[in-house]
Amino acid sequence: MTSASTRDHFEHLLPPSWRTQVSAWLAEDTPSFDYGGFVVGEAPREAFLLGKGKQTAVLAGKPFFDEVFTQLGCEVEWHMEEGDTFEPVKHVATVRGKARHLLLGERVALNMLARCSGVATKSKQIKDQARGYGYKGIIAGTRKTTPGFRLVEKYGMLVGGIDAHRHDLSSMIMLKDNHIWSSGSITTAIKQARKVGGFSLLLEVEVGSEQEANEAIDAGADIIMLDNMEGDQLVDVAHRLRDKWYGKRKFLFESSGNITENNLQERAINEIDILSTSVVHQSVQHIDFSLKIQKPKDV
Structure with missing residues (x-):
């Protein structure tokens, strides 16, 4: 206590x-x-x-x-x-x-x-479970919250000891697959976002492959979300990208998508800086x- x-x-x-x-x-x-x-x-x-x-x-x-x-x-x-x-x-x-x-x-x-x-309660359970596996990074919730009740749910995440992630669309620039497809490319989307977001907002890009991750890092993304990658693939991709960009770019890796108590151990690897999951607030x-x-x- x-x-x-x-x-x-x-x-x-x-x-x-x-x-x-x-x-x-x-x-x-x-x-x-x-x-x-x-x-x-x-x-x-x-x-x-x-x-x-x-x-x-x-x-x-x-x-x-x-x-x-x-x-x-x-x-x-x-x-x-x-x-x-x-x-x-x-x-x-x-x-x-x-x-x-x-x-x-x-x-x-x-x-x-x-x-x-x-x-x-669920936030504390997930964090304690990840720490038990030796994970030292950030456990975060998501924006998949109940409309009109987000403040309470994000508050609960913080009390439970995890990161609340971005609170809303204005809190951080996050470019997902729909943004990329609509703008034409990762590089174009990042340039457009930087033009209006300025220096004060972090910029995160969701990628589905190592090639897309390289493009996002090269274009200056602050956080690379390796979406729905698991197991050896997740570890291997993270290792290769860190080796390639060491001393050239600063960035964080985030893993998201279908993270639950049942597969947390294989996702809770210290090559990944942030694990974001909706299990701490959806259907809790x-x-x-x-x-x-x-x-x-x-x-």
Whole structure:
């Protein structure tokens, strides 16, 4: 467990606009009347947030959880730090507020926390697995995120200890096969991208062969994505390219495409600088949480 004094404060990364996303979640969940809230009223209540399920999990998403209940006039007392692992069943936090407000925020907050913690848990598992194989490079997610929920999923990757990769189309120039085919060649596409991207953006090019990789390196790409190459082919191509361009060009190799827990060992080779995979966020198992309002002691 990492101490609070040395822990990264990932919430400091969040843009000013993130709170409006929380408002939109609440508006989506209660677009008109709150019938259940009418039943329970506004008596002050205390609720326990419980981490459940059947697996060791990573807690992620505290700022979003806090904001849900802040907007509803409730207070959250955490009994764990962001990024801590826990075994179920764990009393993770206590939430205090008016009964109907606790229930207004319950499902929104739990859905977010379940997804974010699921991404963080899977991210940590994949990173630990790769390190166990002796891999020293970067493990990264991808941009194959849920529309409207990318901020939370990328945040979960960071809490889980991996690289979030580019956040959006504006974060880094990535030229894939469709860009190449549409512009005519790798060299042409890189020249056009450099003209508008300037010096401040890294430029990555997806290649499907050693010949294409050589062209991309020669044209000045910063990162070469060796797409869907595996095993001996991946190692051999990486070795030959590094030998050929040693002292002439600086670049990184990224391997992507169908990387899972089952084939991670053959892809986790130190000739590759970056392994990017969507397994840490697509179809990931959510972490089960519940929010249980406690009976008043005088009842």
